[in-house]
Amino acid sequence: MNGSVTSQDLGEIFKPIVESFGCELWGIDFNNSGRSRLLRIYIDKTERPIDVKDCEKVSRQISGVLDVEETISGDYVLEVSSPGIDRPLFSIDQFKMYIGSKISLKSRIQKEGRRKFNGVLKKVDAQNIEVEVGKVDYVFPHSNIESANLISDY
Known part of the structure; x- marks a missing residue:
């Protein structure tokens, strides 16, 4: 290779x-x-x-x-x-394991003039994840997620 x-x-x-x-x-x-x-x-x-x-x-x-x-x-x-406490999330299954958790997400494409979002992971399906930031829900296609990781409460 x-x-x-x-x-x-x-x-x-x-x-x-x-x-x-x-x-x-x-x-x-x-x-x-x-x-x-x-x-x-x-x-x-x-x-x-x-x-x-x-x-x-x-x-x-x-x-x-x-x-x-x-x-x-x-x-x-x-x-x-080790992925550690603020572990990065790579796969759909990993995202599903942490529904309800706080995450930090960086999108490949801007939404409302920004690419970084911190919020609660609400939903995950085969195509998208949904993150609640404040009182606003944002939907991201998996292909548009540059990186994501958990945010620890510690």
């Missing part, structure tokens, strides 16, 4: 590796622009929190695969971590 590799392409490669360590691939954030390219892989576990050893094992294995297969050309930084 070359520099045009997508997060989806990487997910197909990484998912079996992550699962072999008893973890779930939560998501991939690949900043493939500029001089400092960052490949951030989020892993999670249901039975206990992710620890440094989990991240280290997964990182070592993924690094080896990336080096051998030359999946990503050029220099980049690989980071494996």
